[in-house]
Amino acid sequence: MRPSPLPAVYSHVVGLMAWGVLALNASCAPLPEPGPEDLGSSIAPVTGGTILFVGNSFTHGNEEPAYSYNKAAVTDTNGSGVGGIPGIFKKLTTQAGLSFNVSLETASGQGLGWHYANRPAIIGQATWNTVVLQEQSTTPLPTARGGSPTAFTDGARNLRSLVLSKNPAANLFLYETWASPASVSAQGYPAGTPGLQAMQTDLRDAYFKASRELGFTGVARVGDGYLRAVDQNLADPNPADGISAGMFNLWSASDSRHSSKYGSYLSAAVLFAKITQLDPRALATGPGSAAADLGISATEAGNLHRIAYEIAALPDPVVTVRTRLPVTGATFTGAVTAGAPVQLTGGAQLASLTTAEGTFTNLVGATASGVTGTNTPSSLGTVPANANAAASGLGAHDGSNNVGSGHFQFGTGFSARTRFFIVESTLASAAVGDPTTVTLISASNQAVGTYSLSLGESDFTATAAGNTAASLAALNYTGGVASVTGTPAGSAKSKLGAVSFSLADLGVTDLTSVSAATGLRISSSTLDPNVIGLYTVP
Template sequence: MARPAAAQQTAVAPGAAPAVAPLAASAPARSILFVGNSFTYGALSPVRRYRAETVTDLNQSGIGGVPALFKRFTDQAGLAYAVSLETASGMGLDYHYTQKRALIDKAWDVVILQDFSTLDRAKPGDSGLHRRFAALLAKMIVARNPAVDIELSATWSRADLVYKPGSPWSGQPIDRMAADLRRAADQARAASRQIRGVIPIGEAWSRAIVAGLADPNPYDGIGFGQIDLWSYDQYHASAYGYYLEALLVFGRVTGLDPRSLGVGELAADDLGFAPGVTLALQRIAADQLASETALSRR
């Protein structure tokens, strides 16, 4: 993955947490587009309208969401990004390709593609639509800029589909759905030369649960000292969950260690996170991204 020059200069060694760099006014802005649904725009949380004025919502619906968190991070890291988003509630990549091409068929430096939470609403877990429309979108986007970095988001296990009956993941371990979604994203990436990578959001959620930071089952109460990654519907993310998502996008796209943002990171402070939780989420994101790098070297 090609990194911007500023990222190469400010990347940190694992474990380090230097002060956040000031924004370099002279740096040319890289364009990044987020394509997705409520999992990208931060539904059922204060993230949805967070700093919407700092990003461009192509649908003009006043969304800040995960893109605005990413923008907040990059500003603090001294990186210039022009952030845009095109999101629609409950929609998959097929919708964005068939209905929103006029908005997204432009030259971008980075594009993040996030699909429906079960991949296929009619056939949950079936990856056929995911592979097909990820490839079609990637082909369209690359035609505008052959050097674009296209990343697929592999999202989280939905607690409502794990702890309630009636889904393919009912009664399965909480990490199973996230693993299945990651497998589908890997298949889509393998099927398309234009897709550069996968952002392991769901696996980072699973890592947070294993580490004891996040409670695995919101239906039986949240353990003392733990956080709830899900919102009140046990489907969408809480502010903590979206923050972790944004950290992973930040680390994957810029090449920077998320821990470089540090305990004083401004978005976490705006959202009212305890300092220890901020650091723990940054550590989880960094560890997940490091594990991806280790796997790619084998």
């Protein structure tokens, strides 16, 4: 059945063909042109010439049959003799009747900065009409997730300038990589599909932000294609427990991070659709096709073609400026002993917080008391009347208090300049931060819309296990369960860390949609919060 076209205008038709007959070397119809509201994402089709792919194993492939696929038809500029995703791309363009001279410059495990430093003679050739850049898979992520956004931007900027200095008319595309079960775990995202979604959102934002700021031709949303396959129940999001019937595995069975043959084929199909602006649904799937060569069935290939079409036809997303940041400093008043970090010895009040955005003293907050899971509540601050109405105040207590689930009301509306924060305590032998879900709530403690945020250990103050020097404060629990207070009570060394975040991090793009929000719901089976609150940046 022919898929329904997206609501857009076709200005021309090239090589019309019957949708039910997909023959080799048949011309593909062009993708729908964007409507008036999407003109910012319109690009001119590239239907031939010399094209260079720059990247690592996410480009050259990590295993057979993709690794050496079609290697005789492409040029490996490093002489490694691989075909990979560029080899699949070459075959797809041949099937579509196009003439591309395809080359690749790849090095396993390396990022764009490495390629700029070590392969400028290859990349900086005037011969390239089109260049595709793929960054190391975690570098574009936020620093709290182990990434280095600055390194990504610098590498992309330098390579773009190098290419354009030799050929000012060259097209430059960024190749957006994918979230994977292994990377989600390693980078501190929640498990399962929520983690894949959260990591892909961070990758998408990073690639489109770089594309817009640096002036790239466009972004091939390969990683978004992976996520769409998961969302449509075509790809199994958790291959470790076996592949569900009727699904395939986008990731390598050996490491759940690199692409499988399905992932490599989808990558090439998305690149084909984005670069050529032709409809991949018209690509062949029978004998002699790239899909058949790789052992991908006609049904599976048809679904991958459709996903590539849907992804390439999307308008560019609105990039949200995210401000989820670890808290790097804090000051306290009250029972405080100076040191590095300071020691809280009794009733203390949080006076300021420092993040990459500055130091802030206009704090409004609630002491996390009486909102408990399995631990006995204990606090030096005012105890709230019940678990749904945390006490006003900024008392940093020294009693153990796992949150379970609690509502924290601030009695005020929020703006784009609002920054929320959570100050969390843990034993000195552990790392600060636990899996936590934050949700906007109204004054009656009801969720506002579907806005929420998943936090992990890496979002909080970066304090290595056993290292109290990088924490915000040190304290000894004097109340709570014996396993964390010690014997006698107060003998177990503990520490504080914190995280700050904004409405944008919660997914809010329209402030009017959250006008009813006055508080936060914090849900975690292990988080031991001291203070939850907010402040306003200038």
